[in-house]
Amino acid sequence: MRTTPITAVFGLLLVTTFAVGGKERYYDSGSAASMPMVADRPGDAAVEQMIKDLGAEDWRTREQAGRDLAAQGERALPYMRRVLLATDNPEVQRRLAVLVKKLDFERLVAPKLVTLSAKDQSAQDIVTDIAKQTGYKIDTSNMQMNTKHSFEFNDAPFWKAIDAVATACGCTVQTDYQDDTIRLYNQDSVSPYMAYAGPFRFTATNINCNRSVQLSNLSRRGGSDRVTEYMSLSFQVQSEPKNPMLSISQPELVVATDNLGGSMLPPRENNNYAYRSGYYNQGNRSHNQSMSVNLTRVDRGATSIKELKGRVRIELLSGTSPEVTVTDPLKVKKKSFTGRTADLEVTSVDADANNKGVYTVNVTAKNRAPVDPRRGDDYMWANNLQQRIELSDENGNKYFSYGMQSSSYTPGGYQMTLMFGPDDRRTGRPAPFKLSAPTRLVLTEWHTVTHEVTFEFKNVPLP
Template identity: 25%
Template structure:
């Protein structure tokens, strides 16, 4: 019998992101985070501005830098004598000290002479994530064995080596309905340039290059100096992904700090005053695991390579999920109302047909949390969970109807039992196809700990268009 030896399996969570500097070609590069001292100090100075709007903007901007800004805040607190600035700095530091840290899942795993399927089973045990691997008939390919030696590797490092060595790819940014399942597919993925940083993975999707000429301008009898308008633009497209234990609620614009081509020319586009302001979301609201973003670069000579491309992507990340309100109810129960920590949950009606549970409810939240989480009302359907009498979490089917205003949301949410109708599709036929039930269910409303962070990236020798 072929030996299959599992020496050690373990997963640990560290409290900081510690990675080494980048690699070349299409291998993952580990980016080193960096913050601009002058920019940080500019926003700290604005904490003393007499205008409330500017002070608020400065606080929001400093929060967006994530935990890496803490040393700058502590230094300013020790040096700045302004009482108002010190008060704002203490508030910021207090907020950073109470939020969870975005630590990557760590893998300590040694395997000898194991197949791909055995490797996936061990990696699932080590990370707590489920893996989907399509069934395959017994063949020489399925009997190929591998040796693995992951010593304190991050989840992304281990997954990258697995895909590269075993010739499989994974469906990026899709973690199934449960948010914890990685789907692997046979066949190698396309070569790409990847930067791994803790729980984040940034990859280059490609470049977009455009040249145009407009004849709506040009020399005339009255303006001989006018010229034909010529435009040239270059941008790079990136995809940023987070591992399943976290989620994004918003991605901000990309800041390119260094872009040098093989002729030694900088391709960094100069930033104007608007670019220095707090930029908006690419996407804001519910949980997501990946987002594609782009950044403009200076056009130049066609062809060649970017010898180095370095920058940061601002993101808002769900670092933890905390149950706040729990209500036990049945389909025959009367309406219930519960308030806790500034959140009011009113369950108006519960319907249970044996295959799905429909809950008509209203949730409201007022006060300080809403000011820092304006998209809260749009995330309520993802914050509500249903557990059956056995403690199994039902799969969310989203909202059948949903209305929101500034501080409340109401409508009907649908949840499906996995042991219900096996027919595909989640339409009205499935909702009405089961038998009425009155089993007790537990409804849980969760709050999210949302952490602002900067995701550094570094790429080398990326071909230009």
């Protein structure tokens, strides 16, 4: 009899989804992105033997098998998950559950590494090599690819490698399409103040400073400060394609000093120490988020921030699994379905009379998760629903989501009207495959991991 709790299966059986690109010039090996989360067949003999040895009678054999599987890393995960979901051996089950959780977390929080030696090679060849090593889609249709460059990377984190190549080619790196594609653009601008932390890149964007002088209602006894100055540093956080972010906490400053040695930390009550889940982005899937931190300027003679160190907690999307599956949605009218986190009523799925190949989906969702009594049902849970609903044809090809056309909160739940079509409106390009009529509507469940990240900026000029 199986003993694995169903909640563990939900957490470990992750089916990662990837946005479908158009006809961009992609350099994508597919090695990482196409790796199945759960293998449909056994792995090579060595990996299968290691998994089998987890249930060996000799404890030393079991321990060695665990170490050997851990050394295999990410490539063994699909085969480990396959056995985890099928085995009846409680010892194998227990050890695999621990190993899969550990390796999956490490997969999320570790950067992809790049090793290459390029001498007078074209930018195209270099980008192709980086794409093959990481498995990431890199769109270079807006950059010059015939220039020659030389690079030496030895286990360089992905962001450092791609930034170095982009800078040498006179390009900037952008991740603002909310998909898993890295785009390089020819652009006569640079962002020199960056910080790298694992699979994340922090980019300082600007400093806002506001100074005011009180001219009335002054204290007769004097001593009060008539001048008030407010300052904030704004920055962006970009995540690698394998690390979609759902929300991020208010940054907490640990160190902030100017070039004269003075502290720039604001008073504790203004330093946003309390962790507020979903404070930024409120649950939507994204690879790019913006935020700011408050600063205090003690000495106006200071000309730069010598060191600024802070930390944030980032909620990452580790994978998805089908929660509600509706077959033949075009035939469904006002029918309810029960999921693990939400109830979904499909009112209708209809072809758009004015746009060929476009479909309108009308649904109502109800939250099944416990509601915080201090806050009530604030419907923050509904913010990502439009990204969790997928429409696909009989071949499994997914329609592009055109987002919410309308929404409303009612006592019966959260009502939405969504549109899906065959073209990628973000890029203006059609799908690279022919779509037939939709045969499946799926509400996916998102599995998340929260990871604390420390970042640091140095020698940032002050206004």
